Every structure is written in C-alpha cells, then in structure tokens.
Amino acid sequence: MGRSGTNSGLAEDLLIELNRDGGVPLHRQIEASIRASIRAGRLRTGASLPPTRALAAGLGVSRGVVVEAYQQLVAEGYLASRSGGYTQVAASMPPVAADAGSTASTVRPAARRAGFRIDFGYGRTDVSQFPRAAWLRSIRTVLATTPNDRFAYLDGRGVPELREALCDYHNRVRGTSSVPDNVVICNGYAQAISLLIQVLALHGARRIALEDPSSDDDARVLAAAAGLDVVGIPVGPDGVQVDALHRADADAVVLTPSHQWPTGGVLSATARAEVIRWAKHRGAIVVEDDYDAEYRYDRSPVGAMQGLAPDHIVYCGTASKTLAPGLRLGWMVVPPQLVADVAAAKVLADRGSPVIEQLTFADFLTRGEFDRHLRRMRPVYRRRRNALLGALRTHLPDLEPAGIAAGQHVVAWLPPDLEEAAVVTAAARHGLGIKGVGPYRIAGTGPGGLIFGYAPLGETAIAEGVALLATAIREVRGS
Template sequence: MGRSRARSGPAEDLLIELDRDAGVPLHRQIEASIRAGIRAGRLRAGASLPPTRTLATGLGVSRGVVVEAYQQLVAEGYLASRPGGYTQVAASMPPAAASAGPVASVVRPVVRGAGVRVDFGYGRTDVSRFPRAAWLRSVRTVLTTTPNERFAYLDGRGVPELHDALCDYLNRVRGTSAVPGNMVICSGYGQGISLLIQVLVRRGARRIALEDPSSNDDARVVAGAAGLDVVGIPVGRDGVRVDALRRADADAVVLTPSHQWPTGGVLSAAARAEVIDWARRRGALVVEDDYDAEYRYDRSPVGAMQGLAPDHVVYCGTASKTLAPGLRLGWLVVPPRLVSEVAAAKVLADRGSPVIDQLAFADFLARGEFDRHLRRMRPVYRRRRDALLDALRTHLPDLEPAGIAAGQHVVAWLPPGLDETEVVAAAARHGLGIHGVGPYRIAGTGPGGLIFGYAILGETAIAEGVALLATAIREMRRV
C-alpha cells in the first residue's frame, strides 16, 4: 500500500511529501518539494536547510538520496553549500503571479514560474560568491576610522572617498577620463538614468534614442512618463547603426557600446568616432551604459567611450553585475556642465545614497578587493559560458550564438522556420525558462533569437537546460 509522508521536524518544516508508489525517484520528489518551497516564498534566501543526515532520518530515506537532491539544487542555483558542511537557500523568488513580464517592467531579471526546472533568466549575477569577509573588513574599517561629519547630510554627489576610488579604478581599467568633481553616486542604473532624463527634460530635450533591441526598460519607461519621444535605433552585428542615429533627430542616445545588450556587438572605433561627432554637432548627449564590461573572456579590453569625449558622454556604471544588485550602488561620470543639475536631482530624489555603503565600497576598491573579486569570478563565468556553448554545439548546432566573448549571457539566433514565440512557449512546457529577443525590440521586427543567461546556473543545469530546449524544438519540427 502506498503512503505519503509529511513527518514532523525538518521534513514538516520543508513541506516534503514522498509518495513511494508515484514511480518518481525519491530524490526527484525531494528536489521538487524544496524547489516549490523556494518559489512560493516559504524558504527565503539565506534560510538554512537541515543537514542531509537529519533530513534523511526524518523522511525515512538513505542519506545518499538527500545528498543527491541537494547537489542537484545547488547545481541549479537554488541552494548554496557553505563552509562547515551546511546548506542554505541561495535563490528566493516571488510567486509567478507577481511577474507582469519583461516589457512593462523596469526590473530586468526573469522571475521563475511554477514548473521551471532550469531558468536561463538574464540580468543576474551569482550573489552566492559575494566576498562577505572582505566586505566586512571594509565595513569595520569605515565604522572605526570615519570622521563623525561623514555621517551627516552630504551633497547629492556622494562621499569624496568613493569619488576618488572610483576615478582611480575607472581610469585605470575602463580608460575613462573621470575626475572626482564630475561624479555622482546613485542607487543603481535605474536611478541614474532617471536623474539624467529629468535633467534633459528641464533643458528642453524632446526625443531620446535607444538601441533596438535593448533591455533599457528603465530609460524607456521613465522617458515616456516624462513626455519624451522614444525612438529605436537598429543594431547590427557591431552595435548601433550610426546612419540611423543621424536621421533620428534625437537629443540624447543611450548605448551599450562595449557589449551591446542583448546582441553582444562591440561598437567599432570608427563608429564611436561617428557617434561622438554626431553628439558634438547636435549638442546632444551620449549615455554610456557600461553594464558588464569587466567580464571578458576571448577578446582584448574595450575602453569606455567617455574617455574619448568627456564633455559629451555620461558614463554609467554599477556594482550590480560585479558584486550584487542588492547593494544598490551606481555611479555617473557627468560632463561638467551637468554635474550640479544631476546632483540637485539626486538630492530631490532621496537626499543621497547611504554613506556607510559608499565608504565601504571606497575602501573595498582602494584595497584592491574589487580587482581580486573580479579575477576570481571571470573563470567561474567563463566555465559556465563554455558549458553553454558546448551544449548548443552538441544539441542545437543550427542555432547561431552571438556576443559570446564577454558578459553573462549569450544570444542564439534561430534558423529560418523556427518562430521565436512558439519556441519560448514550447520550452516552458518542458520546464525551461527562457526569453526571446522579440519583447525587447522597440520597432517589433527582426530575426528570432533566444537569450541564455548563465551567470547563476551550474554547468550541469546548463547542459540539462539546453537538452530540454532541443527536445522542445524537435517536437515542434515533427508537428
């Protein structure tokens, strides 16, 4: 006679029920129960799970069954193994109903829905690798050495220590021409672009240009709400098409020139010069979103556009893709004529970003911890990128990967005959979360493609996800 279990203790806390007559391996049932608990919000990020031996005893199974379940969830990014042998929840997602989809939202990451086995959601970084010990040292240093006056209200630009540390880093690593007096600290890119749009509107701007396709939901939504016309500029293999930009009659353009999102194109030196010439002739502003330039694998560094024309380019950077989006740390390097206006908009928005976080990041940068963290993470992401490319070559060789040399995602263009929307829907039916390029097109036309975010997935989960996609596509082709 079959029986379901929901024993007291750890098994009851995790709401794990085992049906030994279901024909489903027990470790898969445990995986499904824990996965569902995380997605439903019952198990929050950082929550500790019972030791494998304890949970096995509570469920009446062998320890190996629980170990196998935990290992799979770690590979998928749901759990994280911690020093000392205990396991914690590494991903906490709201219920699927809380997500309204990518088009109207200014939140870039994909939300896991019910039944998703592997999620190739983009825009996420592996926060389980956050350098906690090094960050704690910086926080302790700040709390013990910072003068009292630093904890009072500051001007809208942020703390001078962070201006200095960021200028040193950006000029050295990204080739900017940044000076401390032209920097404004903000709460991530979303707030930064909002401040810039406010200033542009007050200065009489009428139209803003965005790359097409583009993930710049922040700019699109804020600009539209402010009354600006939003025009899409087509993107080719090497970034935005400058000839189309010239015809757009725009007062500003938002670009991702070092790694175009999502196509991965790099704006050539000649095209950069043309964009800057356009900005000078029109008196227009170039907003450079340098969102993931630190992660490169198969190419030489590409410097920031701001270093070529600091009077016409605003440089936007954040710690979201490199450390953790929850820090809400971003920065703008602004042309001198706009600094006071952007700083005033920041004061009006929130009176300034948290001082302790700014000072901690300044110390973290100055001690070289940021560089060390990036050196540790590049090979991690490269291995995941390589696993994705290997799986695509094995299972889906007729998909064409693009933008593979850098970043935390890959776009794969679909061959003729495969409809993007139908592929995404078929993938979902097989337990695969993935987005198409289509929802991020402003004009709504262009070739079909899929966006594979790999930053938080283990190599096993990546291979499983591509295999699921291949199965879905094979079934579509048989119909």
C-alpha cells in the same frame, strides 16, 4: 486584569492564545499554536523559540507546561533542542493553500515560486560568489575609522572617498577621463537613467534614441512620462547603426558600446568617432551604459567611450553585474555642465544613497579587493560560457550564437523555420525559463533569437537546460 478567559499576550515573539475555560489542556494549546505557525510558514526552519521560562512567564503558566509542549513538538520533528538550551524550528512546511478545503501542496515553496527547473533568465549574476569576508573587513574598517560628519547629510554627488576611488579605478581600467567632482553616486543604473532623463528634459531635450533591440525598458517608460519621444536605432553585428542615428533627430542616445545588449556587438572605433561627431554637432548627450565590460574572455579590453569626449558622454557603471544587484550601488560620470542639476535631482529623489555602503565600497576598491574578485570570477564565468557553447554545438547546432566574447549572456539566433515565441512557450512547458529577443525590440521586427543568461548556473545545469531546449524545439518542429 485576571487570567481567566482568553490570553492574547504575544509572549515576546510568538502569537499564542490560551483559552483557560475551553477544557483543552494548556500544553496542548501551546503545541497546536506553534505547530500551526510552522505549518503556515510563519515560523521558518532555524527560527529560535523563546526559552521555556520566558514563554511561561509571558503566558502566565508554569514552566512545566511549556516544557511539555516543547518536548511533544520535538518528538514530532517540528522542533529541535540545540546546545546551550536553545530550541529551534526543525521542520519546514509549505504554506497551506488559500482554499481551506484543499490539500496543501508537497512542492517546496522555493521551487513553486521559481516555476522552472532551470532558468536562463538574463540579468542575474552569481550572488553566491559575493566576497563576504572581504566586504566584512571593509565594513569593519569603515565603522572603526570614519569621521562622524560622514554620517550626516551629504551633497547629492555622494561621499568623496567613493567618488575618488571610482575615478582611480575607471581611469586605470576603463580609460575614462573622470574627476571626483563630476561623479554622482546613485542606486543602480535604474536610478541613474531616471535622473538623467529628468535633467535632459529640464535642458530642453525632446527626443531620446535607444538601441533596437535594447533592454532599457526603464528609459522607454521614464522618457514617455517626461514627455520625450523615443526612437529606436537599429543594431547590427557591430553595434548601433550610426547612419540611422543621424536621421533620428534625437537630443540624446543611450548606448552599450562595449558589449551591446543583447546582441553582444562591440561598437568599432570608426563608429565611436562618428557618434561623438554627431553629439558635438547637435550638442547632444551620449549615455554610455558600461554594464558588464569587466567580464571578457576571448578579446582584449575595449575602453570606454567617455574618455574620448567627457563633455558629451555620461558614463554609467554599476556593481549589479560584478558584485550583487542587491547592493543597489551605481554611479555616473557626468559632463561638467550637467553635474549640478543631476546632483540636485538625486537630493530631491532620496537625499542621497546610504553612506555606509558607499564607504564600504570605497575601501573595497582602494584595497584592491574588487580587482581580486573580478580575477577570481572571470574563469568561473568563462567555464560556464564554454559549457553553454559546447551544449549548443551538441544539441542545437543550427542555432547561431553571438556576443560570446564577453559578458554574462549569449544570444543564439534561430533558423528561419523556428518561431521565437513558440520556442519560448514550449521551453516553459518543459520547465525551462528562457527569453526571446523579440520583447526587447522597439520597432518590433527582426530575426528570432534566444537570450541565455548563464552566470548563476552551474555547468551541469547549463547542459541539462540546453538538452531541455532541444526537446522543446523538436516538439515545435513536430507540430
């Protein structure tokens, strides 16, 4: 085919169309195409462009035409020439609005997506602190030393190395009673609870109990889809109210006993023993979500319940709060009578979690890097927790903080004159993201409170956020 008419070749990386019969110089057409891609966000800052020779060959033009186009875009600030002859995108433009007649916004895309100046949204750890160098060493070790057969399909429980490393860690640090054969690796807690609900329904469960309030929206939706009834068990200052559990007629209960979410209460030794008696009497299962027990500041470690009754408790752990949620690494220590069915459900779901990530985490644990990372992060989060409490004392002394001794969030109960939803709405108007306790209640009643997730925020941002909240609350009270 000849070169006349329109050339729609991709030139390896760029979508550039040249119309040789249109009367517009070819270098101008190349300029316009690259400029439009940068302005539309298709070419991001730092993206490398093809070398001039390669692009010229792909477009069927002389190299001088491409050089002239690049030079013009460098002069305009869209491109930059780097050492070694590389040309990269130097400018970042916000995407053009969908309405072609409107003027493009000058707000940075990231700021527009976030929507808040400061966000106290819960559930986010500080991923900027991820131990990249140590993790990379473990990846290199895995790739250099892992036998070939580990990269084939494995059984649904996961690689033996990680199951053994997790047992060693949790038996030492959390007081569990776990053996590798009873560990199932999964993609975070969300998949763990999904698999467990499937298996519980298979074993004849009819009703599942959840703490009220509780963050376990996954369990609510999945249980309903599996045909199970869901009942809320009220939570007091020290965790779930066990007397209500006895009245619930449930076949399983999901608990956060070491740091109740969101109230922060710790289930007492007496209450734990009563929950275990309840489970043994009914032949029920307790799901222990141990989501952030590693982060504690003003109290002694609280051991896991699983070590007290391994035949009745499923212990769930995750790397989402300790390392990064994007790893999608979670695990369960499952009672012996359920292991085969949970592993089979895992195989049916996705044929098993990624092997390299599992082996990398196993090496990371075994070399003590996980312990070192936690020792480094505890004082960081403690300082941020202290900054939050100090700002609340200064700006909002009538709010009552709770659950402050551990974790990555604090609940602050509102005084009776403040309506939770009104405060959350007013805070949003001032550029502050914060959630109330109300949406996490199953029964829908209880005192108003705000959930402060402080883990990813610096101390200055925390203080500024509380000051914004104080302004919003004065506005609510004034109205």
